[in-house]
Structures are given as C-alpha cells and as structure tokens.
Amino acid sequence: MSYEWFISLRYLRAKRKQTFISVISFISIAGVTLGVAALILVLAVMTGFSDGVRQQILGNVPHVLMQRFGEGIDNPQELVDAAKKTPHVLSAVPFVSKEAMLLSQGNVSAVSVKGVGPEHKIFSQDVLTLDGQPVKKQFFSGSVDRPGIIIGLDTASSLGVSVGDSINVIPPLFSMTPFGMIPKMKPFEVVAVFEKQSSLVDSFYAYIPLFVAQKFFDSEGVVSGIELEVDRYDRAPQVAQALASQFDFPTVVRPWQSIYGSFLSALKLEKLGLFIILGIIVLVAAFNIATTLIMVVMEKNRDIAILRAMGANARSIMKIFMMEGFIIGTVGTGVGAVLGVLLAHYADAAIKFLEQSFGIQIFDQSVYGMEHFPSDIIVSDVVMVVIMAMSICLLATIYPAWRASRMDPTEALRYE
Structure with missing residues (x-):
C-alpha cells in the first residue's frame, strides 16, 4: 500500500x-x-x-401490418407467400376489419370487428368459453344464422352479456329493401370472452370468422390487410423494410413502432x-x-x-x-x-x-x-x-x- x-x-x-x-x-x-x-x-x-x-400494446396487435392504400387486397395469398419467405417472420394471417356497433339488451358498444382465420394469435390468448370447450371448435362451427364471436371483457361488461348470449352486429352498411335503405344487422353468439384485458386496445376489438366477415361486409375474395408476427418484436422495422422493397405503392407495410411507437x-x-x-x-x-x-x-x-x-x-x-x-x-x-x-x-x-x-x-x-x-x-x-x-x-x-x-x-x- x-x-x-x-x-x-x-x-x-x-x-x-x-x-x-x-x-x-x-x-x-x-x-x-x-x-x-x-x-x-x-x-x-x-x-x-x-x-x-x-x-x-402487442397483445393482439400485429408486429407488422400490410395493407393497400385506399382499397382492400384482392391477392392476399401472393402477399402471404412473400411474407412467409422473409427472414424472422413466424406467421402471416389475412384479416377483414370494419368498424361496427354491438347491440344487446338495449346496450351499445362500438368496436372494430375483425374477421380472422384459425392461425390468428387471438386463439393463443386465455379466454373464457362455455364449459371450457376449445375456442376454435365453437368459433368456426357456429351456425350460418348465428356465427360465433369473441369479445373482450370490457365489451362484455358494457353489453351485459356472457358466453352463450347473443349480440347483434351493426356495421356502417345498408341493405336495399322495398321500404328503403335499412342498416345491415346480424346476430352472433358469444363463444369466448377474454378472461383479462391483455392489451390496451383489445377492448376495442371483436373477432368473427374470416369467411363470415367477407360475406357480411360485402368483401368476398378481398381482405383488409395481412398481420405478420416476427420472432422478436424489435425486428419488426427490419422485416417491414424488406417487404416494402418488394411491393410498390399502394401496398403499405408498417411495423408496430410506426403505429404505437410514439x-x-x-x-x-x-x-x-x-x-x-x-x-x-x-x-x-x-x-x-x-x-x-x-x-x-x-x-x-x-x-x-x-x-x-x-x-x-x-x-x-x-x-x-x-x-x-x-x-x-x-x-x-x-x-x-x-x-x-x-x-x-x-x-x-x-x-x-x-x-x-x-x-x-x-x-x-x-x-x-x-x-x-x-x-x-x-x-x-x-x-x-x-x-x-x-x-x-x-x-x-x-x-x-x-x-x-x-x-x-x-x-x-x-x-x-
């Protein structure tokens, strides 16, 4: 020392x-x-x-979102195949989305209704179903007159409904009848409810089968966009840039940071x-x-x-x-x-x-x-x-x- x-x-x-x-x-x-x-x-x-x-934020929000500016995507399979070939992409799922009103027992709630397929990550969430049955089975096997719908816990509380109840979905579309134009309305059965709020924005979403949504929203053969999941959330900008270089405008590719990063x-x-x-x-x-x-x-x-x-x-x-x-x-x-x-x-x-x-x-x-x-x-x-x-x-x-x-x-x- x-x-x-x-x-x-x-x-x-x-x-x-x-x-x-x-x-x-x-x-x-x-x-x-x-x-x-x-x-x-x-x-x-x-x-x-x-x-x-x-x-x-990333509860049910996609890591990367592919859409077409001002219109739907009429060739979704081409974009899905290109996305799945991109490094770090785990899944690419098309969806149909439309703002709508949910009506039940005199209660109304505004949501964004999404038509999704069986690969969507909503089915990996913890949900409350009737008698604990698998959610996919009930979701896709519903009747033609009353298909299945999945809603958030906050939405279910606002409407005063639970699993097995019926709710009406009213999109901003109208049908022509001899009595004039009337709003479209279709009943759905609540097959699952989020057990807990897994995302800040989950309460604003409701999910229905993709083929039902395309027919109900008059967009058969067309999807609103494609949701991508990557292996690491911080790689979303890299994947979005790689896909954006393959598709020109009006195809728009956005990572989750550009949507919620602020x-x-x-x-x-x-x-x-x-x-x-x-x-x-x-x-x-x-x-x-x-x-x-x-x-x-x-x-x-x-x-x-x-x-x-x-x-x-x-x-x-x-x-x-x-x-x-x-x-x-x-x-x-x-x-x-x-x-x-x-x-x-x-x-x-x-x-x-x-x-x-x-x-x-x-x-x-x-x-x-x-x-x-x-x-x-x-x-x-x-x-x-x-x-x-x-x-x-x-x-x-x-x-x-x-x-x-x-x-x-x-x-x-x-x-x-």
Whole structure:
C-alpha cells in the first residue's frame, strides 16, 4: 500500500478536532447512496413500465401490418407467400376489419370487428368459453344464422352479456329493401370472452370468422390487410423494410413502432428526464464531498506542510485528497447500487406488504392493466449510473486536492 492510500484512509478514520467535518462526510456518503439508489430504482420502474405497456400494446396487435392504400387486397395469398419467405417472420394471417356497433339488451358498444382465420394469435390468448370447450371448435362451427364471436371483457361488461348470449352486429352498411335503405344487422353468439384485458386496445376489438366477415361486409375474395408476427418484436422495422422493397405503392407495410411507437418514445423521454432530475441528487452529494475535502484541507494544513517538508511533492498531496474523495464516492456508490438493486427487485413485494399493512392502495392493477408492479433491472442501466456517480465524485475532488497541492509549507508552519 502506497503512503498516499495510507494517509487517505487515516484521514477518514481519524477523530478530527472539528466533529462537523465528520458529519459532512457521513452526509456526503448518504447523499451519494440515496442518489444512486433512487436512480437505479426509477430506471428499473420506468423500464418495467415501458415493457409492460409494450406487451399490452402487442397483445393482439400485429408486429407488422400490410395493407393497400385506399382499397382492400384482392391477392392476399401472393402477399402471404412473400411474407412467409422473409427472414424472422413466424406467421402471416389475412384479416377483414370494419368498424361496427354491438347491440344487446338495449346496450351499445362500438368496436372494430375483425374477421380472422384459425392461425390468428387471438386463439393463443386465455379466454373464457362455455364449459371450457376449445375456442376454435365453437368459433368456426357456429351456425350460418348465428356465427360465433369473441369479445373482450370490457365489451362484455358494457353489453351485459356472457358466453352463450347473443349480440347483434351493426356495421356502417345498408341493405336495399322495398321500404328503403335499412342498416345491415346480424346476430352472433358469444363463444369466448377474454378472461383479462391483455392489451390496451383489445377492448376495442371483436373477432368473427374470416369467411363470415367477407360475406357480411360485402368483401368476398378481398381482405383488409395481412398481420405478420416476427420472432422478436424489435425486428419488426427490419422485416417491414424488406417487404416494402418488394411491393410498390399502394401496398403499405408498417411495423408496430410506426403505429404505437410514439407512446413508447414519450416513455423513453420521460425516463431520460427522470435520470437527469435524479442525477442532480448525486451532483448535490458531490458538492458535499468537495465541501468535506476543503474543510479537511483547512484542518490538515500543518500536516500537509510537514509532508511537503519531508519531501512529498505536489502530485502526492493531490493524490491523497483525491483518493479520500474517491473512497467516499466508492462507498456511497457501492452501497447505493446494492440498495437500489434490492429495492427494484423487491419493489412489488414491498408495495404489497405496505398495502396489506396499512390498508391502502398504492398500485391499482386495473388502471395500469398489470398484475405486478413493473420493475425490470437492466445491467447496462446500473453500470451507467455507477459510472456517472463515480465520475461526478471524482470531478468534485479535483479543486480541493489541487488547492492542497498548491499550499506553501513555509506559510503553514510560520506560526507553529
């Protein structure tokens, strides 16, 4: 161990004449600890919340959407074959979509009715069916007069219906009769209901068989678009670009980021803003470190002068006080990192404990559509916070250490 390290540690352990300096040292360490812990916790919560929102958005929303501008797609199989040949594409499913009103027992709900085939990912969702029967069997084996329909839990609650009940679907289409134009209407049987709201937009969708939708919406042989699923959600722009290069306008290929990405971008911006705001806590703690070192330099001016007289150069004196600030920053950052990771890891359990202990509701699951309090620890975020905190702490030591190295030993020892 070099004598600079030894003296730095000795200055931290020694009982000073001015107890106030020791208090400021403790406050400096506590400030860095709280700042680092708060940063790690907030970044973990924001990351978890962003991932939770993304999973909700992608509940039944396609990763990539292929449509034809201003018209339907009359050659869907050609686009489906091209999509399935594209790398990273798991499935390509055509659909028919039309805004409609659902009517039952005097209640009305506006939804987007989608005609889907058996490969659609709606059938991989957890749904409530009659007697627990397979949803596909009931969905595609419905009668011609009353086909099957799948609706969300919110829609079912608004209409006051459950599995097995009948609802009327009224699209913005009209039929010509001897009595004039009347709205088209068709009864459907509710064969399944979402057990839980799996997406922010799922409650606005209702699903019927594709062949029924094409006939009901007067679009036989034509589909509204093709939904693509990729192996990783972040590869959607790459797949969309590859398909867009194969098909010219009016065929439009859009990844999910271009449809719903603005909301996630807002969350990322909010995460950056919180990082900057909470980083000020670490900055304030760094000022405390600088204050501590300045007061130590004032208290140890005689010791510094003796060291200089014994042959220590200005660089060694500067290293002593920079190492002292480095130790304070390391202890505060290390304890804060451990505390922040523990708080982020046990955030959900801690909130549930507080809710049960005090009988209050801190996190409303029904509002956010999440079963657990979102908290996702990213190693890169923790490393970034640690590097940032250590950099600020080291920068705060430069001026006090430089002042100590510039001290004139003859002036310090003149009256001793």
